[in-house]
Amino acid sequence: MMLAVSFWEVTEALLTGFGNSLIIFFFTLLFALPLGFIFAFGAMSRKKWIRLLFRGFIWVIRGTPLMLQVILVFYGPGLLFGPTFSFQSRLAAVILAFAINYACYFGEIYRGGIESIPQGQYEAAQVLGLNRKQTFTTIIFPQVVKRIIPAMSNEIITLIKDTALANIIAVGEIIMVAKETVSINGVLWPLFFTGAFYLIFSGLLTLLFSKFEAHYRYYRSI
């Protein structure tokens, strides 16, 4: 049976859900973007055991579903160490799992970017007397940023869609809210409306990354 539900009621509910999706999205970026550097440098370490440790960890995280990781992070501590170690906030558990997962992907993108810079750039910096920090911040990093924008934009657009996985531990993100609206009211259109939220947000992200790419178009690699 179809129940009457107003457009504004649905919009309000979906906005609340999408608010949670955005919280997951922004906090994941906040933690994963810098954490990715630790994974990238760990995976490139000159010390073999550090390199193997980081590459092994990245392999496990990239090789298993994010949904499984969310479940494990939320239920794992409580089941392993007792209820005092349980997550008080489901959202915090989701953000932790997402941050670790995305840091691994970002780390691999950073590593690819850093390793794609020709050796000659490092050598030119070295003969000019630049130290390692100066070489990285002034020469390598600005070139890496330009090279990784397309791959990063892909990952970040995937992230907003992946936030839907939070509903596996009952975090009220937009899809969960939409599902509830559909099942309570017996109408289908809120699902399409939900799709529009994602489309608009990913469209904005696409525009933002196009701006970044255009900003870095002022030079070409030689």
Added chain:
Amino acid sequence: MAYLEIKNLSKKYGEKEGIQNLSFNLEKGKILTVLGASGSGKTTLLRCLVGLSSPDQGTVTLEGKNLIQVSQEDNIFSRIGLVFQSFHLFPHLTVLENVALAPLLASQKKIIFKQKTVLNDDRARTEAERLLEWVDMSAKKDAYPCELSGGQQQRVAIARALALNPEILAFDEPTSALDPALRGEVTRLFKDLKSRGKTLIVVTHDLDFARSVSDDVLLLKDGKIESQGPASEMFQTSIPIAFEKNLVE
């Protein structure tokens, strides 16, 4: 005491000998060309001289100071500059920024280059502009390396290497990435550098170019010195024989 003295310089790459017990001297203000076939150790020698590779043994002494043991404060890079075969300009920096970068960082200025940054260190900027004027690249100071021809990139690379005012300037195959028509221009540039008191070490395959610029010649074979001497003598005797034996190309 020789100006630049290289003694027993050796470098191995795994089992492969790069250079073995090279010893030679160079006087101030001279142009030394290092000739030899591919794999003869020319580039390894150059890399050891500028500090890109650590020699397994031997000394490089400039005015009595062993450059291999110098401290960070008086580092090797400010004494011997290098212009790479493919220049290795920094593509995200303008011509002016490429040239001014090393002096700016050496003076411990905290800088982050952004798009179309205007350098605000007057001394570094003026010095970089002076060097660019000298290599006839002032008109392109705000261009990016991708907008330059090979010859223009080389001139910027020379200006960049000179920015730290090195006493010796080393060149790896300076004519190989250039149109043959530009060879005369490089020859003129080298003679100009020499007239300004710079000492040059040039690794090259290009015999005609070597003949036109060299004061001294070092001929390498399998990482060892095959022969050495003043260019006038070497091009009369040793080089023609080496050419027949395929020791130079």
